[in-house]
Amino acid sequence: MKQVKVYSLALDSFTKAPIVLLTDLDEKTCLPIWIGIFEANSIMIALNKIKVPRPLTHDLAVNLINKLEGQLELIIISGLKEGIYFAELNIKVKDELIKIDARPSDSIAIAVRLDVPIFVNETLIELMVNLEEFKSKIVDEHLKTILDNLREDDFGKYKM
Amino acid sequence: MKQVKVYSLALDSFTKAPIVLLTDLDEKTCLPIWIGIFEANSIMIALNKIKVPRPLTHDLAVNLINKLEGQLELIIISGLKEGIYFAELNIKVKDELIKIDARPSDSIAIAVRLDVPIFVNETLIELMVNLEEFKSKIVDEHLKTILDNLREDDFGKYKM
Numbered sequence: 001m002k003q004v005k006v007y008s009l010a011l012d013s014f015t016k017a018p019i020v021l022l023t024d025l026d027e028k029t030c031l032p033i034w035i036g037i038f039e040a041n042s043i044m045i046a047l048n049k050i051k052v053p054r055p056l057t058h059d060l061a062v063n064l065i066n067k068l069e070g071q072l073e074l075i076i077i078s079g080l081k082e083g084i085y086f087a088e089l090n091i092k093v094k095d096e097l098i099k100i101d102a103r104p105s106d107s108i109a110i111a112v113r114l115d116v117p118i119f120v121n122e123t124l125i126e127l128m129v130n131l132e133e134f135k136s137k138i139v140d141e142h143l144k145t146i147l148d149n150l151r152e153d154d155f156g157k158y159k160m
Numbered sequence: 161m162k163q164v165k166v167y168s169l170a171l172d173s174f175t176k177a178p179i180v181l182l183t184d185l186d187e188k189t190c191l192p193i194w195i196g197i198f199e200a201n202s203i204m205i206a207l208n209k210i211k212v213p214r215p216l217t218h219d220l221a222v223n224l225i226n227k228l229e230g231q232l233e234l235i236i237i238s239g240l241k242e243g244i245y246f247a248e249l250n251i252k253v254k255d256e257l258i259k260i261d262a263r264p265s266d267s268i269a270i271a272v273r274l275d276v277p278i279f280v281n282e283t284l285i286e287l288m289v290n291l292e293e294f295k296s297k298i299v300d301e302h303l304k305t306i307l308d309n310l311r312e313d314d315f316g317k318y319k320m
Contacts, residue, residue: 061221
């Protein structure tokens with residue numbers, strides 16, 4: 001297993017879907033995982049320690065773990081099947097280790113709240129790509145999207 | 161305490177926010193609670209037993225309760241302060257009863273998944289309004305919204 005960290009949240013400029021970008025601790029390679037907007041929002045709030053008027057569902061999940069006397073040890077991005085990533089929470093209850101399957105987005109949202117390490121399974125390490133290349137690809141795609149979106153209507157606005 | 165049930169999900173036609181409508185078991189009076197779109201979606205999915213490709217965050221919360229050997233007994237819509245409703249999950253772990261504060265929306269999303277009773281605290285019962293009246297009010301407000309939204313621009317479209 002390889003330890004990773006949350007490098008940033010980005011927006012796939014092509015699909016407009018949020019991406020959570022995991023990198024190795026040296027920030028050389030990354031594993032981009034496409035996630036939902038709600039989960040992205042929740043991760044961002046936790047990373048930036050933004051105060052929200054009401055606890056989010058992930059805050060409740062953290063509360064459930066704590067109140068039921070569990071201790072989240074780490075999370076693992078455990079596999080990839082048909083384009084979908086899987087993850088698991090490793091929770092210690094007394095002396096027993098309990099593994100709970102979860103989406104990577106939920107797992108990461110909980111991990112950043114409890115400040116526990118995030119690991120990537122062996123089988124996924126080879127899928128990690130160069131961070132700088134990936135970032136430049138996002139920028140290129142951003143440009144592509146702008147061009148694609150320039151429909152005739154938009155030009156029409158500027159016709160006199 | 162009074163037992164209630166989820167009567168339906170509705171959309172406030174004025175604010176466009178989702179409402180979860182709790183009613184007494186005879187469907188005479190209701191307590192409308194305004195909730196977020198994500199939570200409304202999650203409650204709807206559970207009520208209609210819709211199969212989703214991936215578990216939602218509330219499915220994970222249910223999993224956490226089960227795997228950590230808790231048993232959700234009931235939920236209580238416990239109070240109202242400055243226009244915000246509060247709720248609590250009552251979870252039994254071995255012989256101990258643990259109360260966990262949560263948003264009503266999260267509590268209801270979890271309760272409908274585990275099919276446990278929902279209660280409303282004494283202090284909130286007097287806030288329950290006639291169900292039929294509330295439903296007709298939603299319709300009236302719907303009309304009001306349509307009229308409010310008819311801005312000059314909209315009429316302008318039909319000018320030749």
